[in-house]
Amino acid sequence: MQAEEILKQHLSKTIALTDEQFAYVFSHFKPLSFKKGDAIISPGDKVDAEYFVIKGCLKSFYTNDDLKMFILQFAMPTWWASDYHALIYQVKATVTVDCITDAEVLSLSSDDREKLCDELHSIERFFRLRTNKGYVAAHKRLLSMMNNDAKGRYEDLLKLYPELYNIVPKQLIAAYLGVSRETLSRLSYRKNA
Amino acid sequence: MQAEEILKQHLSKTIALTDEQFAYVFSHFKPLSFKKGDAIISPGDKVDAEYFVIKGCLKSFYTNDDLKMFILQFAMPTWWASDYHALIYQVKATVTVDCITDAEVLSLSSDDREKLCDELHSIERFFRLRTNKGYVAAHKRLLSMMNNDAKGRYEDLLKLYPELYNIVPKQLIAAYLGVSRETLSRLSYRKNA
């Protein structure tokens, strides 16, 4: 399926747009292709766009002083990714967004997003509702983090991203769960039902 | 200061509204008073409003099967609170929102919020940007959770809510950090600089 079609279906799940309106909206998105391992955003970068995934899988992650990686988000097709902290507060990036697999994305600049939100009330609504869901998902993950041990969190993750299991190396899953690779590895046999 | 004035200043930090528009917006908010300990939302409730805090302090928390409490959010004046999962997905509440102190809030029903968002583009913008910030804050907390030990998280919390230290019992702070009361208690002398 074409990028255009994927975005159209994605938007139409939340808002109604005429073909004309959609064409106008779409004209602000810039298609980009990346290879596995390419970084889209790196710490220190000026961040002025967010990315809508068409194909492939991205991750956004923070790297601490000990070079330990913490994954904020995996982004599969129809998910959005960026360094939202940098985007919103207009500061340099503190996280990396890169490609777990070869990927195709649509990039939307901050300026264009604000322009579209100005011009089309329904686009503003789309972004409001999209972030609402993201907010709730983040809190859900927070709860999973506090309430569950590593095993429980792993199960929560597989519920949320069932495809992920086969696509990404286990060490990335560990970095998402906030446990060491070794702990993740031990989960399967140690405390299984 | 009057509730009306507080809300007005809060909105005007993000969007511009004429006095007339603000008066119209404000007419949809319902002032409510609560006593310390009162529950505003309880698990199982139908949730059809969110609450803007004028005075006092609320908390929203999830209680697990072992009756252990996990605090999602403290809400001080000019903060918003509700069960956002229930609100967005139109399901029964799974969290409790209650009053740590006597409190005054302005309640805005879901229907009214959507109506205002329809009628006033700038209100829709307000809610979009507000949730953006909440989303980023939630991810920041997630990182703090994964990257730091109990001590580091405690320091992060005091940076975010410095007033909190004097207002709320320590056990609530523990429930926010996701550690036991005992561990929180031991932090001060154990690993202090």
Next chain:
DNA sequence: CGCGCGATTGAGTAATTTCAAATCTAGTGG
């Protein structure tokens, strides 16, 4: 075939939990 990376396993250590008991504190009533 052998290199190299990811995944697993083992052993010892550090952080946090649980359960239990001891303290402390604020508010109440005599």
Next chain:
DNA sequence: CCACTAGATTTGAAATTACTCAATCGCGCG
């Protein structure tokens, strides 16, 4: 003013969970 109680906090000690470091295993690819 004092004694008393309920709730909150602190402390102790043992048990658990996850971590780190180190070694080994497994497998795809040149």
